[in-house]
Amino acid sequence: MTTTDPYPATGAWMPGDPLGHRRLFTFATDRRFALDSGVTLSDVTIAYETWGTLDADGANAVLLCHAWTGDSHAAGGATRGHPDAGWWDAMVGPGKPIDTDRYFVVCANVLGGCQGSTGPASPNPADGQPYGSRFPVVTIRDMVRSQARLAEHLGVFQWMAVIGGSMGGMQALEWAVMYPRRVRSLVAIATCMQATAQQIAWGGIGRQAIRLDPKWRGGDYYDAEPGDGPTEGLSIARQIAQVTFRSDNVFTDRFGRDFSGRMETGDVLGMWQQYEVERYLEHHGFKIVRRFDANSYLSIGKAMDLHDVARGRGSLxxxxxxxxxxxxxxxxxxxxxxxxxxxxxxxxxxAANGAPSEYLEIDSPHGHDAFLINGDQIAGPLDRFLGDVSKSVI
Known part of the structure; x- marks a missing residue:
C-alpha cells in the first residue's frame, strides 16, 4: 500500500453523501441518551429503512436486525447511496417470506455503525469533529434501546416479530429479554445467548490487527488523505473474520492447494507467492474498506464480545x-x-419456559454465512412461522 492508493481513509457514509433509501431519526436532543458504559450521548441519529405499510392497529410490524458489517439496506437493489443490493434481498419483499405486502418491515443501522447512524465517524455535537477515539464503548443493549426509541417514533409499540442473524440475533434476543411486552415472536439465527471464549478470541485478534496499523492513529484518522488511512489493519481484520464465516470443506473444495499463479517445473518457490485462498481473503479484506469504517468495526466487534443476556440479571x-x-x-x-x-x-x-419453541437446522457446507446464502432453506419455515404469529391474538 502506498500513499497514492485510492482506498479512502474511511468507508463510512457521511452527511452530504447520497441518502439512498435511508431515513434519519435523531433523538436525545433535549435529554441525553445513557449507555451501559455510563457515558451519555446527545443528538443521536439512527439511519433506517422501511418497506410495506403499518396497519391501523400496528400489529404487522417486523424488525430486522443486521449482522456485524450490515446496515439498514436489507432489501432492494444497488442504487445511488447503496452500492450493493440489500443483504437479505431474497427474503424481504412482495411475495417473499418476509412479505412486504403483508408486513411493515423496518431495518436500522446499529448505534456505533457507519452507514448513517451515530458512530465513531459521526460528528461530535460538541465540536462538529468526528468522534474518532472519543466514541464510547456500546453494547448490544445500547443498540436495542436506540431501536426502541425509533420504534416509538414510527408508532410501533409492539413488534409482531424481531428477526436477526449473527449479531442481529443477539439484538433479537435482547429485545425479547429487555422488552418482553413489546415483542410477540422471536427469530434468532446463527447466534448465541452469550459470546464464548473462542468467539471473543477471534474478535480480539481482529482488533489487534487494526490497533497495530500505524495509520489507525489511535482512532483519529478521518482527516487522512486517500491511501493514508487504516486500510491494511481493517483488511486483515476482515480476512481473519472471513475464515470463520466459511467452513473447511468449502475452502478446500473451492481453492484446494492451488497457487494463484502458474507453477512450472523448476520455478523457485517464493515466500510471498499466494495461494488462491489467500487471494480470495485479500479480495474480501480490501472490498470492505470502501464501505466500512475501521473504528465502527472495532466498536461493533466489541459489542458482540460483550454480549451476554445474563449480565447483571443473576443467571442465564x-x-x-x-x-x-x-x-x-x-x-x-x-x-x-x-x-x-x-x-x-x-x-x-x-421451551423450558413453556413457550412455543422450534429449532431449524440449515443443511449447508457454507458455514456461518449460510443464513445469507441458503435462504431457500429458511424461506418456507419462516413464512409459515410469521403467518402463524400474524393470526395469533394480540
Whole structure:
C-alpha cells in the first residue's frame, strides 16, 4: 500500500453523501441518551429503512436486525447511496417470506455503525469533529434501546416479530429479554445467548490487527488523505473474520492447494507467492474498506464480545425466563463460529419456559454465512412461522 492508493481513509457514509433509501431519526436532543458504559450521548441519529405499510392497529410490524458489517439496506437493489443490493434481498419483499405486502418491515443501522447512524465517524455535537477515539464503548443493549426509541417514533409499540442473524440475533434476543411486552415472536439465527471464549478470541485478534496499523492513529484518522488511512489493519481484520464465516470443506473444495499463479517445473518457490485462498481473503479484506469504517468495526466487534443476556440479571436461566413468546431458533450444521449447539440451547431454554419453541437446522457446507446464502432453506419455515404469529391474538 502506498500513499497514492485510492482506498479512502474511511468507508463510512457521511452527511452530504447520497441518502439512498435511508431515513434519519435523531433523538436525545433535549435529554441525553445513557449507555451501559455510563457515558451519555446527545443528538443521536439512527439511519433506517422501511418497506410495506403499518396497519391501523400496528400489529404487522417486523424488525430486522443486521449482522456485524450490515446496515439498514436489507432489501432492494444497488442504487445511488447503496452500492450493493440489500443483504437479505431474497427474503424481504412482495411475495417473499418476509412479505412486504403483508408486513411493515423496518431495518436500522446499529448505534456505533457507519452507514448513517451515530458512530465513531459521526460528528461530535460538541465540536462538529468526528468522534474518532472519543466514541464510547456500546453494547448490544445500547443498540436495542436506540431501536426502541425509533420504534416509538414510527408508532410501533409492539413488534409482531424481531428477526436477526449473527449479531442481529443477539439484538433479537435482547429485545425479547429487555422488552418482553413489546415483542410477540422471536427469530434468532446463527447466534448465541452469550459470546464464548473462542468467539471473543477471534474478535480480539481482529482488533489487534487494526490497533497495530500505524495509520489507525489511535482512532483519529478521518482527516487522512486517500491511501493514508487504516486500510491494511481493517483488511486483515476482515480476512481473519472471513475464515470463520466459511467452513473447511468449502475452502478446500473451492481453492484446494492451488497457487494463484502458474507453477512450472523448476520455478523457485517464493515466500510471498499466494495461494488462491489467500487471494480470495485479500479480495474480501480490501472490498470492505470502501464501505466500512475501521473504528465502527472495532466498536461493533466489541459489542458482540460483550454480549451476554445474563449480565447483571443473576443467571442465564433467570434472564431467559422473560422470553415467553413463540421462538424459532436457526442453526447451521457447518457453522464453526456460532456452532449449532448454541441455537439448540436457545430453543431448549425457551421451551423450558413453556413457550412455543422450534429449532431449524440449515443443511449447508457454507458455514456461518449460510443464513445469507441458503435462504431457500429458511424461506418456507419462516413464512409459515410469521403467518402463524400474524393470526395469533394480540
Amino acid at each position: 436461566e433467570r434472564a431467559m425466563a422473560r422470553v415467553q413468546i413463540p421462538t424459532m431458533s436457526v442453526g447451521i450444521w457447518s457453522d464453526m463460529l456460532y456452532p449449532a449447539y448454541q441455537q439448540q440451547q436457545i430453543q431448549a431454554v425457551v
